[in-house]
Amino acid sequence: MDNIEQIFGNFLREKGLRHTEQRDIILNAFLEAEGHLSAEDLYIIANGKSPGIGYATVYRTLKLLCKVGIAREVYFDNGKVRYEHKYKHRHHDHLVCIRCGKVIEIFDSKIEEAQDRLAKKNGFIPIKHQLNIFGVCKECRKKK
Amino acid sequence: MDNIEQIFGNFLREKGLRHTEQRDIILNAFLEAEGHLSAEDLYIIANGKSPGIGYATVYRTLKLLCKVGIAREVYFDNGKVRYEHKYKHRHHDHLVCIRCGKVIEIFDSKIEEAQDRLAKKNGFIPIKHQLNIFGVCKECRKKK
DNA sequence: TCCATTATTGAATATGATTATCAATATCAT
DNA sequence: ATGATATTGATAATCATATTCAATAATGGA
Numbered sequence: 001m002d003n004i005e006q007i008f009g010n011f012l013r014e015k016g017l018r019h020t021e022q023r024d025i026i027l028n029a030f031l032e033a034e035g036h037l038s039a040e041d042l043y044i045i046a047n048g049k050s051p052g053i054g055y056a057t058v059y060r061t062l063k064l065l066c067k068v069g070i071a072r073e074v075y076f077d078n079g080k081v082r083y084e085h086k087y088k089h090r091h092h093d094h095l096v097c098i099r100c101g102k103v104i105e106i107f108d109s110k111i112e113e114a115q116d117r118l119a120k121k122n123g124f125i126p127i128k129h130q131l132n133i134f135g136v137c138k139e140c141r142k143k144k
Numbered sequence: 145m146d147n148i149e150q151i152f153g154n155f156l157r158e159k160g161l162r163h164t165e166q167r168d169i170i171l172n173a174f175l176e177a178e179g180h181l182s183a184e185d186l187y188i189i190a191n192g193k194s195p196g197i198g199y200a201t202v203y204r205t206l207k208l209l210c211k212v213g214i215a216r217e218v219y220f221d222n223g224k225v226r227y228e229h230k231y232k233h234r235h236h237d238h239l240v241c242i243r244c245g246k247v248i249e250i251f252d253s254k255i256e257e258a259q260d261r262l263a264k265k266n267g268f269i270p271i272k273h274q275l276n277i278f279g280v281c282k283e284c285r286k287k288k
Numbered sequence: 289t290c291c292a293t294t295a296t297t298g299a300a301t302a303t304g305a306t307t308a309t310c311a312a313t314a315t316c317a318t
Numbered sequence: 319a320t321g322a323t324a325t326t327g328a329t330a331a332t333c334a335t336a337t338t339c340a341a342t343a344a345t346g347g348a
Contacts, residue, residue, distance in 0.1 A: 018315050018324055039306080054327045059306065075219050080305075095268050104266055111258045115277055118250050123282030124239050130221075131275040133259055138267030162295055162344050183335080198298045203335060223305085224334070295344075302337065313326070318319100 004031060004070060004087055011068045025050050026061040027070070036074055036082040036094075036103050076103075076132060093131035099140035106133075148175060148214060148231055155212045169194050170205040171214070180218055180226040180238075180247050220247075220276060237275035243284035250277075 008027055012019050029045040030037070043058045062083055065071035072086035076096055093111070095104040111131070119126035152171055156163050173189040174181070181189075187202045206227055209215035216230035220240055237255070239248040255275070263270035 016324085020315075020325065022326070052327075055305095056307080056328085057326065060325085075221060075223070081223065095263060095266055097268070098271065104268075106262050106266065108258055108262050111255055111262070114252055114255045114258070115275070118252050118255070119239060119277050119279055122239055122248055122250065123285075124241070124248075124277070124279040125285060126277055126279040127242065128279075129275065129277040131259070131273065133263050133268070133270055133273040135263055135268040135270040135272075141267075141269060160295085160345095164296065164344075166297070196298075199334095200299085200336080201297060204296085289348100291346100291348080293345085293347105295342105297340105297342070299340100300338085303335080305334090306332080308331065309329085311326105311328100313324105315324075316322095318321090 007087070008065075008068060008070065011064075017064075022046075022050070022053055022057050023061050023064070025053065026058055027065065030062075030065065030071060030083070031085075034085075036076075036084045038080055038082050042083070075130065091128075094133065095137075096132055096134050097137035097140055098134050099136055102137050102139075104137075151231070152209075152212060152214065155208075161208075166190075166194070166197055166201050167205050167208070169197065170202055171209065174206075174209065174215060174227070175229075178229075180220075180228045182224050182226050186227070219274065221278065235272075238277065239281075240276055240278050241281035241284055242278050243280055246281055246283075248281075 005024070005027065008023075009019055011017075012023070026042065026046045029042055029049060033041070033045060039055070039059055039062060042062065043053070043055050046058055047053045062071060065083070066073060066086075070085070070087045071083045074082045074084050074094070076082060076094075090107065091112075092105040092107045095106055096102075115129055116126055149168075149171065152167075153163055155161075156167070170186065170190045173186055173193060177185070177189060183199070183203055183206060186206065187197075187199050190202055191197045206215060209227070210217060210230075214229070214231045215227045218226045218228050218238070220226060220238075234251065235256075236249040236251045239250055240246070259273055259275075260270055
């Protein structure tokens with residue numbers, strides 16, 4: 001129950017879905033790549049490993065991974081969805097460099113608590129949130 | 145210097161752009177509508193006031209409004225950009241109801257400070273951020 | 289005021305990301 | 319193995335947004 005491939009396999013079986021080679025390849029490509037990939041990024045990796053894999057399959061599999069809780073969608077500033085690891089990956093926020101695009105994950109329990117408090121104060125049941133801080137990273141700050 | 149129409153007019157003159165009826169109509173539609181509109185929302189309003197106004201003009205004008213600082217882009221969860229008032233409108237975050245789509249603006253200086261602190265701790269110069277909290281609002285909680 | 293210059297418009301077309309269609313193929317329970 | 323049916327990949331369809339371009343309108347100057 002702690003192996004992601006197994007979790008995915010169980011999920012497929014339970015739902016009456018099929019365990020295909022493509023799904024495995026895409027899952028592994030996703031797991032190996034740390035970071036915040038777009039569907040295109042994943043397509044390039046997966047298609048590199050197994051030419052023939054198409055965009056459609058990548059998109060479809062990405063949806064499944066979100067459904068099982070292995071991946072999560074993230075919306076940054078450019079109207080393009082990115083996917084990050086969710087399984088055994090605590091919730092976190094993002095620092096995004098507007099120069100080089102680097103993404104750093106951050107977590108601060110004070111912010112988390114304050115958010116819950118604010119939501120409740122306004123009568124909301126908080127379900128999830130996304131905090132992205134945009135700025136210039138240390139390296140880019142040095143250059144010019 | 146405190147009238148938005150004037151600010152927009154000055155901006156156009158300075159940039160050598162022209163003050164057209166369409167731009168006025170779209171600006172006014174935007175100003176009258178409180179809330180967080182999509183380009184489509186604005187198109188419907190503007191085109192209602194002056195049939196003939198097309199999507200292209202709405203998109204182009206919205207870009208100008210962002211450039212002058214009258215409007216600001218907001219990215220929620222659905223891959224669609226929304227625009228909110230920026231002029232004399234302090235920075236704030238959002239509570240978004242996942243049932244009815246209602247958006248409430250919130251502000252909490254503790255969260256703001258904590259964010260700046262976090263960014264700096266990681267070597268970032270913070271420039272802007274977006275915090276969206278998704279949940280179920282009071283009204284939707286009651287229904288069913 | 290009329291003119292000439294040139295920014296702007298709207299319609300149509302293009303783009304980029306994502307989704308749906310569908311015939312051929314692969315998986316899985318029997 | 320076999321049959322039922324989920325899945326695949328290619329392609330076409332969508333959706334939001336951007337671009338092109340000929341016709342039109344706004345501006346500054348005569």
